[in-house]
Amino acid sequence: MRAAAVRLSLYPPPAVYRRHFACEVTFGRRHDALILRRRDLACPTIHADRAAFEAAVASIESRDFPRxxxxxxxxxxxxxxxxxxxxxxxxxxxxxx
Structure with a gap:
């Protein structure tokens, strides 16, 4: 990844974003964004685990998130x-x- 941009930066500290994304991160932008290299998009993807996906969806849908x-x-x-x-x-x- 070349760069990341995030709207907010109060929490966690900026160093956490930089460590997580392993690239330069800018803050206070109008939109969140990830700027990828062409070679990043050429990476093969892992085969999906349908059972894990369905379990994750069921878990998320069962939670009562604040509106x-x-x-x-x-x-x-x-x-x-x-x-x-x-x-x-x-x-x-x-x-x-």
Missing amino acids: SPFHASVRGVVMHCVGTDQCSTTEVSRRPR
């Missing part, structure tokens, strides 16, 4: 729709939060 405040959820839906022909109050109200 974002309503206004934050709506903002996320609107940001996803901006610039498309589906950015209307009607379309936003139909989307799950």
Whole structure:
């Protein structure tokens, strides 16, 4: 990996990000991003373990994660729709939060 960019940097400390990603990490960006080398994308992938995948999905779906405040959820839906022909109050109200 060539570089990583993250929006927040308060926790964990920046050194943890740099150690984890093994590359330069910049903070305070508008979006999280990973900048990959062409050779990184050419790496073979490990064969999927269907049973492990299904167990992980079941475990995640069974947890009761805290929900974002309503206004934050709506903002996320609107940001996803901006610039498309589906950015209307009607379309936003139909989307799950």
